[in-house]
Amino acid sequence: MALILASCALVSAGTASQAMAAKAPGGKGPNGKGRAASKAGQLDRSFSGDGKLVVELPAGGGGFGSVTYRLPFEFAPGRIAMARAGGGKLVVASNQAVVEYLANGRPNPNFGGNGAVPIGEIDGLRFRLADIALDSQGRILVAGTTSTISELGMIGPPVPGPVPSTATIRRYLPNGQLDPSFGTEGVLKTDLGAQPPSFEGKAYPAAAVGVVGIAVDQADRPIVTGSAVVEVGLCAPSQSRFQRSQAIVARLADNGALDPSFAGGGVKAIGGLSWLGLPATTAAGALSVGSKVDPCPRGGGPEAPSVLTSLTGDGGIDQGFSGGGFWSRPFTLISDLTVTRSGKLVLLARTIELRHGDWVESAGEAIRLRRNGSFDKSFGHGGHAEVELPRQSALAALAVDSKGRVLLAGTLIRQLPHGNQSQRRFMLIRATAAGEPDDDFGRGGRVTTAFGRANIRATGVLVDSAGRITVGGKFSGPSTGNGFALARYLSGK
Numbered sequence: 040m041a042l043i044l045a046s047c048a049l050v051s052a053g054t055a056s057q058a059m060a061a062k063a064p065g066g067k068g069p070n071g072k073g074r075a076a077s078k079a080g081q082l083d084r085s086f087s088g089d090g091k092l093v094v095e096l097p098a099g100g101g102g103f104g105s106v107t108y109r110l111p112f113e114f115a116p117g118r119i120a121m122a123r124a125g126g127g128k129l130v131v132a133s134n135q136a137v138v139e140y141l142a143n144g145r146p147n148p149n150f151g152g153n154g155a156v157p158i159g160e161i162d163g164l165r166f167r168l169a170d171i172a173l174d175s176q177g178r179i180l181v182a183g184t185t186s187t188i189s190e191l192g193m194i195g196p197p198v199p200g201p202v203p204s205t206a207t208i209r210r211y212l213p214n215g216q217l218d219p220s221f222g223t224e225g226v227l228k229t230d231l232g233a234q235p236p237s238f239e240g241k242a243y244p245a246a247a248v249g250v251v252g253i254a255v256d257q258a259d260r261p262i263v264t265g266s267a268v269v270e271v272g273l274c275a276p277s278q279s280r281f282q283r284s285q286a287i288v289a290r291l292a293d294n295g296a297l298d299p300s301f302a303g304g305g306v307k308a309i310g311g312l313s314w315l316g317l318p319a320t321t322a323a324g325a326l327s328v329g330s331k332v333d334p335c336p337r338g339g340g341p342e343a344p345s346v347l348t349s350l351t352g353d354g355g356i357d358q359g360f361s362g363g364g365f366w367s368r369p370f371t372l373i374s375d376l377t378v379t380r381s382g383k384l385v386l387l388a389r390t391i392e393l394r395h396g397d398w399v400e401s402a403g404e405a406i407r408l409r410r411n412g413s414f415d416k417s418f419g420h421g422g423h424a425e426v427e428l429p430r431q432s433a434l435a436a437l438a439v440d441s442k443g444r445v446l447l448a449g450t451l452i453r454q455l456p457h458g459n460q461s462q463r464r465f466m467l468i469r470a471t472a473a474g475e476p477d478d479d480f481g482r483g484g485r486v487t488t489a490f491g492r493a494n495i496r497a498t499g500v501l502v503d504s505a506g507r508i509t510v511g512g513k514f515s516g517p518s519t520g521n522g523f524a525l526a527r528y529l530s531g532k
Contacts, residue, residue, distance in 0.1 A: 079531025080467070080481030082488065083507055086527040087144030093490065093514055094131075094138065095522040119523045120171045121511045122179075123501045129509060131523060132171045132181050134158065137211065142503075144527075151215030158209070166207060169250040169316075174259040177213040182206070182253035182263060185228060203245035206231050206265060208253070208295070222295040231289045232297060232306040233267035236282075243271070248287070251316035256325065260298060261291040264327050266314035274335035281334035286312035288327055288350065302354030312346060317376045321410075324351045326384065328373045341391045341398045345373035347384075349412070361412030374403060375436045383415055384408040385445060387437040403434030405445050405470060419474025426470050426484070434468075435512075440502045440530065443472030448500035448510045451487050464489045465497045465510050465526050479531060488526045490514065495524050506530035 082090025121131045127142030136157050139150035146154020158166055158181070168183040186204040205228045210221040217225025230246035237243060247268035254262045270283040286309040290301035297305025309315060313332035318325055327350070331343045346367045349360035356364035375387035386406045391398050405424035407415040414422030424445060428434070434449035451466040464487040469480040476484035488510075497512040507527055514524035 078529045079477075079479050080469070080486040081529050083527040083529050085143060086507075087525075090527055091488065091490065092140075092144050092525040093493070093522060094524075118168045119498055119511060119513055120168060121499050121501060121509070121525075122171050122173050123503050123509075124173055124179075125177055127503050127505060127507070129501070129503075129525070130171065130173065130179055131511065131525070132158075132168060132179075133523065134166055134168045134183070137171075137179060137181060137215070139215070140525075144525075149214055156211065156215045169265070170253045172253045172255045172261070174255045174261075176259065178218060179211040179213075180253055180255065180261055181209045181211070182250045182261075183208075184249040184265075203235075203243070203247050204249055205229060205246070206248050206250045206263065208250070208261065208263065208291075210295070220294060227291075227295040229295075229297075231263065231265070231267065231287055232304065233285075233287065236268040236270050238271045239273065247282075251314055252318045252327070254318040254320050254325070256290075256320040257322070259293065261295075262318045262320060262325050263289045263291065264315035264318045264329075267308075277335075279335075283334045284313040284332065285309075286315040286329045288315055288318070288325070288354075290354065300353065307350070307354045309348060312348075315348070317373070319376050319378050321349075321378055321382060324349065324357060326350070326376065326378070328376055330372075341370060341393075342372065344369055344371050345388075347373060347376070347386070347412075359411060366408070366412045372400065374434070377437060377439050379439050379443060380441070381443075382410045384410070384412075385437060385439055387434055387447065402428045402432055403447070403449065405437060405447060405474070407445075407474065417473065419470075424470045424474040426468055426474075426476055428468075429466075429485075432466055434466075435496070435498050436500045438500045438502050438508075440506060440508075444477060445470040445472075445474070446500050446502065446508055448497045450496050450512070453487075453489075462489060462492065463495050465495065465512065465524075467500070467508065467510055467528060486528065490524055493524070502530075 084090050119133055124130050129140045131138045136155050138155045139147040141147050164185050166183050166185050170182050172180045184204050185207040208227045210218040210225055212218050219225055231248050233246040233248045235243040235246050250263055250265040252264040256262055265287055266284045267287050268282050269285050272281055274281050287306055289306040290298040292298045299305055311331060312329040315327045315329035317328040328345050328347050330345050344367050346365055348365050349357035351357050358364055370391045372389045373386050377385050387403055388406050389403045390401045407418035407422055409415050416422055419425045431452040432449055434447050436448045438446045447468040449466045451464045453462050455462055466487050468485045469477040471477050478484060494515045495512055497510050499511045501509045508530055509525060509527045511525045514522045
C-alpha cells in the first residue's frame with residue numbers, strides 16, 4: 040500500500056516493489072542442498088513483505104547520474120547514504136530528506152512524526168549530501184556542502200565548483216528533531232579553519248571548503264574529511280579555470296566546535312593530497328582515503344592512485360603504518376573501506392589498465408591489510424580475495440560481518456531476451472573470512488535482485504546486529520521518479 044510521508048513528500052512504492060519482485064532462490068543450491076538447508080542470500084520477507092523497498096523522492100532531486108562525487112567536493116544529484124541504527128533500524132539520507140525505517144521496513148513513526156524529516160534549500164543555498172553517521176547515543180549526523188544556487192565564484196565567467204562554500208553538518212536526535220546542543224540549533228556551518236583561496240592572484244572574500252566523509256570515534260566525536268580550495272587560476276595554454284585544493288581532516292567536540300586536542304587546533308591538512316574521504320575510526324585513531332588531483336589535466340593519462348592514510352588519536356601521522364603513514368599502489372583506486380573487529384583493514388579496490396588506447400577501471404576486488412598496512416596473506420591470494428565477477432558488473436561497496444566474512448555489493452547489467460533492452464540488478468557477493476567464495480551463500484557465493492525495468496545502481500551495503508544484510512542504492516523507473524531502493528537478505532548461519 041502506498042504511503043505518503045507528508046513532511047517531505049516521500050512516496051513509498053512498496054506495492055510496486057512487490058509487483059516487480061524477483062522470486063527468492065529455490066530448488067538446489069551450488070552444493071546440491073535443498074533450499075531448507077541454507078537460507079543465506081534469500082530475500083528477507085520480514086522486511087517490507089518481500090525483502091525489497093522502493094522510495095520515490097520529491098521533485099528536485101536531480102537526474103539519475105552516477106552516485107559519486109566530482110572532485111574535490113561537488114556531489115552528483117541524487118546521492119544516497121545509509122547507516123544502521125539500534126534495534127535493526129535503518130537510516131537513509133539524500134540531499135532532501137532523512138528517513139528512518141524499522142526492522143520490518145516500515146517508516147519509524149517516532150522519527151519526525153511519520154518517519155522522515157526534510158532538509159531542503161534555505162535562503163538560496165544548495166545542500167549536497169556527502170555522508171551520514173550515527174553515534175553511540177543514536178544521534179544522526181548528516182554532513183555535506185552548502186553553496187549558492189544563483190552564482191558561482193566572482194563576477195564574470197563562472198568558476199568550476201561551488202565557490203564560496205561551507206561544510207554543513209546537521210545532528211538529529213533519535214526522534215528526528217535537530218539537536219539544539221550542536222552548532223546553532225542543531226546545524227553547524229563552518230569553514231573548518233580554512234583560509235580563503237587566491238583568485239587569479241587576488242584574495243578571495245570567503246573560504247571554499249567541502250565535506251567528503253564523516254565518521255564518529257569511540258568518544259562520539261565527529262571526524263570530518265574533505266577538501267579546501269587553495270587557489271583558483273587559469274590553466275595555460277587553454278585558459279580554462281582551475282582549482283587547486285588541499286585535503287583536510289577535522290575532529291569536532293560534542294557541541295560542534297573544533298576539538299583543540301586534535302592536530303593542535305582541530306584541523307589537519309594532509310600534504311600532497313587534494314581531498315580525503317571514507318573516514319573510518321580505529322582504536323588508535325582514524326583512517327581515510329584520498330588522492331592528488333591535477334588541477335590542469337592534459338588528458339590521456341590515468342587517474343591518480345588512491346592514498347590510504349593513518350592518523351593517531353591526536354591527529355598526527357601514524358609513522359608505523361605502511362612505513363610512514365601512507366599506503367598506495369600504482370594504478371589502484373580505493374572505492375570503500377572498513378575495519379574488522381580484530382583491527383584489520385578491508386578495501387574495495389579497482390585497478391586501472393590501458394586497453395586499446397583507453398584507461399579502463401576493473402570491476403573491483405577486496406584486499407585485506409594488517410593493522411600496520413601490510414598485506415594479510417592469510418586472505419585469498421596474497422591478501423586479495425579470489426572472487427569471480429560476471430561480465431558487465433561492477434562493485435561499489437563492502438562490509439564485513441561478525442564472522443569476518445566479506446560482503447561486496449554492486450550492480451549487474453543483464454541483457455533481456457527480447458530486443459536490445461537491458462536490466463540493472465543489485466549484486467551481492469559473500470566471501471569467507473579466508474577470502475574464498477562462500478558456496479553457502481546464494482549460488483556460488485552470489486545473488487542478484489531485480490526491480491523490474493527500474494534503473495538502479497547499488498551504492499552501499501550494511502550488516503545489522505542480527506546478521507541481516509541490506510543493500511541500498513539509487514533508483515529510477517518508467518512509472519516513478521528518482522528515489523532509492525533497498526533489499527535485505529538473510530545471512531544464514
